[in-house]
Amino acid sequence: MSIWEYANPKKFVETTTPLLPWTFGLSGLCLVGGLIWGFFFTPDDYRQGATVKIIYLHVPSALMAINAWLMMLVASLIWLVRRHHVSALAARAAAPVGVTMTLVALVTGAIWGQPMWGTWWAWDPRLTSFLILFLFYLGYMALWEAIADPDTAADLTSVLCIVGSVFALLSRYAVNFWNQGLHQGASLSLDAEKNVADIFYYPLLACIAGFVLLFIALVLMRTRTEIRVRRIRALELRARRAEART
């Protein structure tokens, strides 16, 4: 069985129907559990005090803001290479989720930055690249709405997605490229170095799992909606053609 079978809209809807309640349920469980654990049962940081509790929202949302764009990039490339409509619709469905995650990261970052840095905002490399990523998300969504022909819209938004990927990657690695600005290095990374103490790390992992699952659940639900919108348009077109013939 090939993975490309799921590019069939009917097959996609059939397969995701039983998955949706599980992904929503698990994401709710991880999010509620992780946030309660982090908020109520972890101590204050010796330097940052109680503001460390913002980490359970800021880090997972920032992580998802970048990875949502990378998921859109993969879906856009599949559209450009293989012309599977479901992949273009999945990219479109992920954008509002990604923009919300970016907004959550920007808002929590500003709220956290004010007591720690003494300012809500600084033109720091990571903050600035995140703001540009947020604007790219808005531009991407606006472009989908602005073009009537769905295939042309998918083509142009895919190109925009490839261009915006530079900022998605930049927002992740900006602190490594430029040793300036207020933002600290990555809290979590794939290298062996651990930057967060265990007592904060495990509830943070639960929150990250919750955000990832919520993203998957929302993208599945929104992609199914986009598939249904296409189907409605096709039926309306068919009805108009039948009317014109009679």
Next chain:
Amino acid sequence: MMPDLGPYAGPVIWAYVASIGLILVLVLASWRRAVRIRRALEKAEGQSRG
């Protein structure tokens, strides 16, 4: 039950309220649109059959 957040109670509470609020708006908007479009499709398919 409520932990002592000290001088940072305001920022921490606001960060949680704003984030959970934004996520709830996204989930509710996605869910409402999904229900509306599903009903519209059922209606359109009914009309195309009948």
